[in-house]
Amino acid sequence: MIIEWGWLTTHTDDLLALTLDHLATAVPAVLLGLLIALPLAVVAHRVRPLRGLLLGISNIMFTVPSLALFVLLLPITGLTRTTAIAGLTVYTLVVLLRNTVEGLDSVPAKVREASLAMGTGRLGTLLKVEFPLALPVIMAGVRVASVMTISLVSVASYIGYGGIGQLFTDGFQRSFPTPVLAGVVLTLLLALAADAVLVLVQWLCTPWMRKGARA
Amino acid sequence: MIRFESVTKRFANGTTAVDDLSVEFLEGGITVLVGSSGCGKTTTLRMINRLVDPTSGTVSLGGRDVRELPAAQLRRGIGYVIQQAGLFPHRTVLDNIATVPTLLGWGRRKARARAAELLEVVGLAAESGKRYPHQLSGGQQQRVGVARALAADPPVLLMDEPFGAVDPVVRTLLQDELIRLQAELHKTIVFVTHDIDEAVRLGDRIAVFRTGGHMVQFAPPAELLARPADDFVAGFLGAERGLKLLSLISLQNVPYEPIAAVKTTDTAAQARAEATGRWLLAVSPDGKPAGWLDVDALDGSDAIGQAALTPVRGLTDSDSLLSALNETVSSPTGMAVRVDAAGVLVGASRDDVVHAHQRSLA
Ligand SMILES: Nc1ncnc2c1ncn2[C@@H]1O[C@H](COP(=O)(O)OP(=O)(O)O)[C@@H](O)[C@H]1O
Ligand SMILES: [Mg+2]
Numbered sequence: 001m002i003i004e005w006g007w008l009t010t011h012t013d014d015l016l017a018l019t020l021d022h023l024a025t026a027v028p029a030v031l032l033g034l035l036i037a038l039p040l041a042v043v044a045h046r047v048r049p050l051r052g053l054l055l056g057i058s059n060i061m062f063t064v065p066s067l068a069l070f071v072l073l074l075p076i077t078g079l080t081r082t083t084a085i086a087g088l089t090v091y092t093l094v095v096l097l098r099n100t101v102e103g104l105d106s107v108p109a110k111v112r113e114a115s116l117a118m119g120t121g122r123l124g125t126l127l128k129v130e131f132p133l134a135l136p137v138i139m140a141g142v143r144v145a146s147v148m149t150i151s152l153v154s155v156a157s158y159i160g161y162g163g164i165g166q167l168f169t170d171g172f173q174r175s176f177p178t179p180v181l182a183g184v185v186l187t188l189l190l191a192l193a194a195d196a197v198l199v200l201v202q203w204l205c206t207p208w209m210r211k212g213a214r215a
Numbered sequence: 216m217i218r219f220e221s222v223t224k225r226f227a228n229g230t231t232a233v234d235d236l237s238v239e240f241l242e243g244g245i246t247v248l249v250g251s252s253g254c255g256k257t258t259t260l261r262m263i264n265r266l267v268d269p270t271s272g273t274v275s276l277g278g279r280d281v282r283e284l285p286a287a288q289l290r291r292g293i294g295y296v297i298q299q300a301g302l303f304p305h306r307t308v309l310d311n312i313a314t315v316p317t318l319l320g321w322g323r324r325k326a327r328a329r330a331a332e333l334l335e336v337v338g339l340a341a342e343s344g345k346r347y348p349h350q351l352s353g354g355q356q357q358r359v360g361v362a363r364a365l366a367a368d369p370p371v372l373l374m375d376e377p378f379g380a381v382d383p384v385v386r387t388l389l390q391d392e393l394i395r396l397q398a399e400l401h402k403t404i405v406f407v408t409h410d411i412d413e414a415v416r417l418g419d420r421i422a423v424f425r426t427g428g429h430m431v432q433f434a435p436p437a438e439l440l441a442r443p444a445d446d447f448v449a450g451f452l453g454a455e456r457g458l459k460l461l462s463l464i465s466l467q468n469v470p471y472e473p474i475a476a477v478k479t480t481d482t483a484a485q486a487r488a489e490a491t492g493r494w495l496l497a498v499s500p501d502g503k504p505a506g507w508l509d510v511d512a513l514d515g516s517d518a519i520g521q522a523a524l525t526p527v528r529g530l531t532d533s534d535s536l537l538s539a540l541n542e543t544v545s546s547p548t549g550m551a552v553r554v555d556a557a558g559v560l561v562g563a564s565r566d567d568v569v570h571a572h573q574r575s576l577a
Contacts, residue, residue, distance in 0.1 A: 108301075110297060110298075110299065110301040111301055111302075111303060111304065113266065113297070113301060114295070114297065114301035114302070114303070115303070116266065116290070117264055117266060117290055117295040118290065118291070118295065118314050118318065118363075119287045119288065119289075119291035119318055120314075120318060121287050129303060129305075133304065206305070208305045208349075
């Protein structure tokens with residue numbers, strides 16, 4: 001028998017704690033990623049020459065191996081959760097930036113122009129017209145970034161903030177598959193749950209896109 | 216009211232969109248900017264609300280340089296309507312219309328109440344207020360666009376090919392409604408179109424543009440049609456320029472005389488007694504022209520109402536000389552039937568009278 005069900009029942013508290021720990025790294029990483037990506041995307045969208053540069057940089061950062069990234073961050077932030085979060089944030093940028101730029105591109109020029117012509121300022125137009133209309137594309141990016149981050153948190157086990165990932169190191173060192181399988185299933189469930197929450201958030205934020213509102 | 220002084224706009228890529236434009240648009244009237252695509256109409260319009268800034272020259276509104284006010288503040292006092300309306304897809308129709316009042320700080324309730332009022336003004340049902348723009352037809356969206364522009368009651372309205380994307384039937388309807396609205400509101404309207412018929416229909420003044428951003432003629436429609444400045448303008452006005460001119464002249468000064476008529480409730484015998492020739496005008500019991508009755512084809516002594524009538528269109532004084540000519544051609548008697556504002560028969564103009572009036576204009 002690969003799975004020892006008894007281990008699971010005696011460790012439910014641990015599993016719950018690890019799941020929460022996992023989220024404590026993943027959620028801030030995605031939020032921080034959004035906080036950085038949104039303004040950068042606005043710049044990339046408005047200043048054509050910077051677009052390729054910003055998207056290129058975020059692409060290159062995506063290819064840096066995670067272990068190397070943590071090693072590079074250690075002198076700055078040390079063996080803290082901040083290091084884990086910062087490292088994961090770097091990976092969210094590529095998809096968040098690209099989707100936000102695409103989302104802003106998808107806003108019809110006429111609608112943006114109408115907003116300005118009504119006497120809404122540039123910032124007001126961005127916040128009240130462009131972001132809402134770009135939301136579906138931005139949210140598609142947030143969903144990908146979230147699922148990706150949830151599965152990536154485990155690599156921060158190197159520095160002790162791997163959340164559910166601790167189960168993999170644990171099971172690996174003891175050649176004991178039960179925690180590993182439990183970790184895989186938990187990660188999967190967490191990713192699905194996060195995705196479902198985001199779908200719901202998007203649905204709540206875009207009343208004009210709902211089935212009932214379609215012509 | 217809106218004044219351009221030596222205004223030139225050259226874009227960064229070297230295109231001269233507007234070239235040394237000096238003109239003043241009428242207060243409380245519709246000025247139409249017309250010309251083929253790419254001749255600088257939109258750029259001219261957008262310099263009024265500063266979506267485009269001139270390279271040189273000044274644009275002023277009510278005597279003040281448009282650059283004196285912050286752009287956003289200036290724009291809240293100028294209604295703007297564009298093709299396909301440019302409505303906000305994520306806001307309900309009511310919230311779309313309430314945009315400028317909200318920006319002006321009217322408060323949500325007052326802004327919404329005003330928006331609801333405007334739905335009615337532009338002829339939309341109250342229920343449509345709760346819908347999203349994509350749930351409306353093109354013509355309805357365009358009405359919302361007009362309502363949104365009127366919401367804060369700005370004295371000036373800029374319209375850039377607002378009816379360009381709707382089918383011809385709806386376009387005529389929207390044009391009629393604009394004429395009706397303007398008769399009540401007396402806004403200063405600058406209207407861009409590439410359709411000369413639309414320009415002639417709507418304009419109190421027409422500015423004809425030519426590629427390169429030159430304004431080649433600025434005149435009331437009748438003058439434009441009667442005396443085009445050059446071959447370019449004449450060509451743009453088209454081969455049927457004469458007919459377009461006739462469509463602008465009203466029947467006010469075309470005389471008419473009394474005409475014999477029977478009621479559709481009268482009998483065939485009464486019709487025969489009344490007739491002096493083959494054709495006799497029939498009117499409904501309330502006095503409105505119903506059609507031409509062929510007396511020779513009558514049989515029996517039933518009410519005339521049963522007989523087939525050749526259609527007639529009663530013309531009021533505000534109808535055009537062109538429609539009168541059309542009636543003289545299509546009616547079996549060569550008569551243009553005249554009615555009062557309520558549609559009740561007052562008389563008829565013979566074809567020779569109509570033709571004489573038309574020749575007197577030349
Ligand atoms: N933002 C812009 N940059 C460069 N050229 C432009 C811009 N806007 C318009 N143009 C050019 O200026 C000319 C006039 O354009 P426009 O005013 O839109 O004409 P119209 O409305 O009469 O069709 C065209 O040749 C057009 O290509
Ligand atoms: Mg144009």
